[in-house]
Amino acid sequence: MLVALAAFLRRDILFQMSYKIGMLYSVGSVFAQLLTVFFVSRLFGDHLPEAIARYGRDYFSFALVGLAFLDYMYVSMQTFSQHTRIAQLMGTLEAMLQSPLHPFAIIAFSGAYTYLWTILRSTVFIIGGILLGADMSDANIFSALVFVVLIVFAFSGIGIASSAMTLYLKQSDPLTGLLGGISFLLGGIVYPVQSLPAWLQKVAWLLPMTHAVEGLRLAILQGYGILELWEHAVFLIGWTAFFFPLAFLVLREVIKALSAEGSFGAY
Amino acid sequence: MEAIVVKEVHKYFVKPVTLRDLFTFFRHREKIWAVRGVSFQVTSKQIVGIVGPNGAGKTTLLKVVSGLLLPNRGEVYLYGIPAPKAKHLVGYCISEARSFFLRLSGIENLRFFSALYGLSFKQAKDRIDWLVERLALDGVAKRQVISYSEGMKQRLAIARALLHNPKILLLDEISRGLDPAMRIRVYDLIRGLAKKEDVAVLIASHNLDEIKELTDLVYLMKDGIFAGAGTYKEIEPLITQTFLGE
Numbered sequence: 001m002l003v004a005l006a007a008f009l010r011r012d013i014l015f016q017m018s019y020k021i022g023m024l025y026s027v028g029s030v031f032a033q034l035l036t037v038f039f040v041s042r043l044f045g046d047h048l049p050e051a052i053a054r055y056g057r058d059y060f061s062f063a064l065v066g067l068a069f070l071d072y073m074y075v076s077m078q079t080f081s082q083h084t085r086i087a088q089l090m091g092t093l094e095a096m097l098q099s100p101l102h103p104f105a106i107i108a109f110s111g112a113y114t115y116l117w118t119i120l121r122s123t124v125f126i127i128g129g130i131l132l133g134a135d136m137s138d139a140n141i142f143s144a145l146v147f148v149v150l151i152v153f154a155f156s157g158i159g160i161a162s163s164a165m166t167l168y169l170k171q172s173d174p175l176t177g178l179l180g181g182i183s184f185l186l187g188g189i190v191y192p193v194q195s196l197p198a199w200l201q202k203v204a205w206l207l208p209m210t211h212a213v214e215g216l217r218l219a220i221l222q223g224y225g226i227l228e229l230w231e232h233a234v235f236l237i238g239w240t241a242f243f244f245p246l247a248f249l250v251l252r253e254v255i256k257a258l259s260a261e262g263s264f265g266a267y
Numbered sequence: 268m269e270a271i272v273v274k275e276v277h278k279y280f281v282k283p284v285t286l287r288d289l290f291t292f293f294r295h296r297e298k299i300w301a302v303r304g305v306s307f308q309v310t311s312k313q314i315v316g317i318v319g320p321n322g323a324g325k326t327t328l329l330k331v332v333s334g335l336l337l338p339n340r341g342e343v344y345l346y347g348i349p350a351p352k353a354k355h356l357v358g359y360c361i362s363e364a365r366s367f368f369l370r371l372s373g374i375e376n377l378r379f380f381s382a383l384y385g386l387s388f389k390q391a392k393d394r395i396d397w398l399v400e401r402l403a404l405d406g407v408a409k410r411q412v413i414s415y416s417e418g419m420k421q422r423l424a425i426a427r428a429l430l431h432n433p434k435i436l437l438l439d440e441i442s443r444g445l446d447p448a449m450r451i452r453v454y455d456l457i458r459g460l461a462k463k464e465d466v467a468v469l470i471a472s473h474n475l476d477e478i479k480e481l482t483d484l485v486y487l488m489k490d491g492i493f494a495g496a497g498t499y500k501e502i503e504p505l506i507t508q509t510f511l512g513e
Binding site: 091 | 278280281327330335336337339354355357359361365366367368369370371378379380382383384385386388411427
């Protein structure tokens with residue numbers, strides 16, 4: 001299994017390196033986003049709304065945490081279906097499925113590089129932010145790491161289900177994009193949930209991203225331990241417990257159906 | 268020993284479901300029959316050919332034997348194991364030029380697929396070196412596959428099918444794109460694997476020279492059924508009649 005995982009990583013690193021301008025663009029976009037947040041944060045000065053001030057840090061630190069971990073949500077929801085679709089279009093899916101490696105592993109490992117890149121990107125984002133003055137001196141690293149893992153699991157269940165639908169319908173799944181958009185809008189990424197109208201705040205707290213970002217902010221900016229963040233963690237674990245088995249069930253049925261239809265190679 | 272046992276396999280296709288179909292409560296899905304009640308066996312060391320015109324059902328039958336496609340009825344066993352659970356025994360040379368990562372080199376493609384078959388780095392390196400040499404890919408192995416000719420891609424596909432030393436080899440239109448000298452080289456390799464390493468080989472083709480040159484036993488396939496069986500010499504008139512009558 002580890003050999004196969006390493007092979008997927010190696011394949012995608014080599015693939016990305018063959019698109020050098022694309023690589024440069026990806027690296028450049030991290031710094032562009034970081035500087036954008038930095039300059040926007042200067043507008044606030046010392047006059048912070050209560051909803052942000054309660055984290056005890058400036059707007060730059062507040063927004064930095066939201067944006068640094070946003071990619072984990074998008075990646076978990078979209079990378080599996082994107083890679084599945086590419087493999088369908090390139091004709092490599094059928095060749096991979098011919099191997100004894102389990103289809104679950106083929107789909108899961110196809111996201112390995114994207115996760116590695118996301119870890120690097122968020123690390124650079126955070127370090128860059130600290131260099132620009134973000135204050136994370138009280139961060140509880142353990143709690144933050146737990147929440148990163150929870151985001152990955154909470155959203156990759158949806159991502160794997162989306163990949164199964166892509167396999168079956170031979171087109172990208174629009175639902176994950178919609179959920180991503182709603183999560184960005186309501187999840188408290190660049191502004192606090194308290195800025196939303198009261199009824200929308202209720203909707204926001206039904207979204208896993210809202211709990212993930214809140215947990216991460218309290219862990220990184222206020223140094224909360226995992227026990228103090230249990231409510232947010234339990235919400236994410238519950239979401240994972242529902243969507244993960246569902247995703248595997250959907251994927252198993254789709255693979256069964258495609259094996260009967262013989263349409264793995266179709267696109 | 269019986270390597271491949273195919274019992275009464277039936278396979279039909281219906282149009283794949285689209286998003287629109289999901290919202291269509293009633294829909295008529297016409298069946299297109301590809302294989303109708305086919306049975307046969309292949310023993311180790313044996314090279315069996317399935318010959319037939321385009322659309323006869325050869326590739327579908329090969330995919331069913333490979334475990335990639337489930338039959339609607341019937342059973343396939345590979346060394347006594349149901350086909351979908353015996354992928355580790357099978358080397359399948361897919362007749363699809365798009366089945367490689369085109370921006371990676373030939374070697375990198377082979378390394379990737381060898382890992383999917385569970386080969387360690389050392390095992391993969393030794394096997395790839397041997398295959399690259401046997402299939403005369405030395406000069407191009409480090410080039411991106413996107414620059415390969417059809418013949419080079421075909422040789423790479425053969426190498427991929429042989430990566431894990433399979434006990435059963437399924438070959439679909441094996442000589443497509445190969446020049447005469449390379450065909451001889453590939454035929455020698457396949458014969459050697461069957462006779463010296465006990466590999467059971469099943470070849471689907473409409474290339475009569477390939478079938479004549481390689482096989483011990485031939486099944487003539489037409490409209491999803493076997494219309495004849497025997498050595499190539501025995502059923503040559505029937506094959507000629509089928510192809511000329513097409």
